[in-house]
Amino acid sequence: MSELGESVFFSAPDGLRLHAVDHGRGISDALPLVCLPGLSRNARDFAGFAEHFVTRAKPRRRVVCFDYRGRGLSEWDRNWKNYNVVTETEDLLAGMAALGITHAAIVGTSRGGLIAMTLAAMRPGIMRAVVLNDIGPVIEGDGLTQIRAVLSRAPKPSNWDEAIALQKATMAKHFPALTDQDWASETRAKYREVKGKIVPDHDPALVRTLTSIDLRDRLPTLWPQFMGLSSLPVLVLRGEHSNLLRHDTVQKMAKRHPDLRHVTIAGQGHAPLVHTAGIPELVEDFLKTRRR
Incomplete structure (x- = not known):
C-alpha cells in the first residue's frame, strides 16, 4: 500500500467514473471509516488521518476516502447542476457498495457532513457513528461567502513554494496553529500539478453551485436532517475561528441530540485539518467509548 493508499475507481449511477482511496483494505476486525471531504476538496485531505487508523x-x-464527482481523480460532470448533495450521496452509496462496505462510521468535513445528514434520510442503517467536522444544521452566510470568494478568485501559482505562500496568506488569519509542514500538506492536498502547471484539484464549474445562491437571504436550516442522526453517536469538531459553524449552534445541537460529544479545535477555522491537533486520537477515543 502506498502512502496514499490504493486508488479504486467505480461507476456512479449515471455512469460517471469516480475515485476513492482505500487505506488498509485487508483490515476487517473493526468498523471501517468512510471519509468525505469538503466542497472543493478531495481524498488527500484524509491521508494522514487514515495513516493513524491503519497503522497505530x-x-x-x-x-x-472518496473524491466526489468533479474533484480529485473523479471524472468531471458536464452538467454542473449535478454537483449537489443528493447526487453525491447517491454516488457515495454506489461507491460503498462497489467496495463491499455494508456499515461504517462516517467522517464528514463540511460538505461531507451534509452528505452524512442526507444519508440519514436515504440509508440510515449503513451508518454506525458520525463525525461532523465543522458543519451543522445552521450554515452561516459569512462562511459560504468566503468559500465562494476563494473559489471565484482561485490563484494560479507558478510553483509549489508560491502555492504554499498563497494558501497561507489566504487562510493564516483563521489558522494560527498551523505549522509550516501543515501549510505544505494543506496545499499539496488542494492543488495538483498538471502538465507543469499547479491548479486547484476540482472542476472550476463547481463555483457555479455557490454563485447561484443569493447569500443575502437567510439560508434554510437543516434541523430535520440533523435529527436524522439522533439514533447514532455523533462527534462534532468545531474550529475555534470557524465562520461557518457558530458555537451557539453546536450548543443547540448538543441539547437536541441524546448522544453528541463536541470539541473545539484551538487555533483553526473552517475546517480543521483532520490529521492535526490530536484529531485522529479524538476520533479513535470517540469510537471506543461508543462501543462501535
Whole structure:
C-alpha cells in the first residue's frame, strides 16, 4: 500500500467514473471509516488521518476516502447542476457498495457532513457513528461567502513554494496553529500539478453551485436532517475561528441530540485539518467509548 493508499475507481449511477482511496483494505476486525471531504476538496485531505487508523490505532481500521464527482481523480460532470448533495450521496452509496462496505462510521468535513445528514434520510442503517467536522444544521452566510470568494478568485501559482505562500496568506488569519509542514500538506492536498502547471484539484464549474445562491437571504436550516442522526453517536469538531459553524449552534445541537460529544479545535477555522491537533486520537477515543 502506498502512502496514499490504493486508488479504486467505480461507476456512479449515471455512469460517471469516480475515485476513492482505500487505506488498509485487508483490515476487517473493526468498523471501517468512510471519509468525505469538503466542497472543493478531495481524498488527500484524509491521508494522514487514515495513516493513524491503519497503522497505530487500536483497533486498526480500514479507511476509505472518496473524491466526489468533479474533484480529485473523479471524472468531471458536464452538467454542473449535478454537483449537489443528493447526487453525491447517491454516488457515495454506489461507491460503498462497489467496495463491499455494508456499515461504517462516517467522517464528514463540511460538505461531507451534509452528505452524512442526507444519508440519514436515504440509508440510515449503513451508518454506525458520525463525525461532523465543522458543519451543522445552521450554515452561516459569512462562511459560504468566503468559500465562494476563494473559489471565484482561485490563484494560479507558478510553483509549489508560491502555492504554499498563497494558501497561507489566504487562510493564516483563521489558522494560527498551523505549522509550516501543515501549510505544505494543506496545499499539496488542494492543488495538483498538471502538465507543469499547479491548479486547484476540482472542476472550476463547481463555483457555479455557490454563485447561484443569493447569500443575502437567510439560508434554510437543516434541523430535520440533523435529527436524522439522533439514533447514532455523533462527534462534532468545531474550529475555534470557524465562520461557518457558530458555537451557539453546536450548543443547540448538543441539547437536541441524546448522544453528541463536541470539541473545539484551538487555533483553526473552517475546517480543521483532520490529521492535526490530536484529531485522529479524538476520533479513535470517540469510537471506543461508543462501543462501535
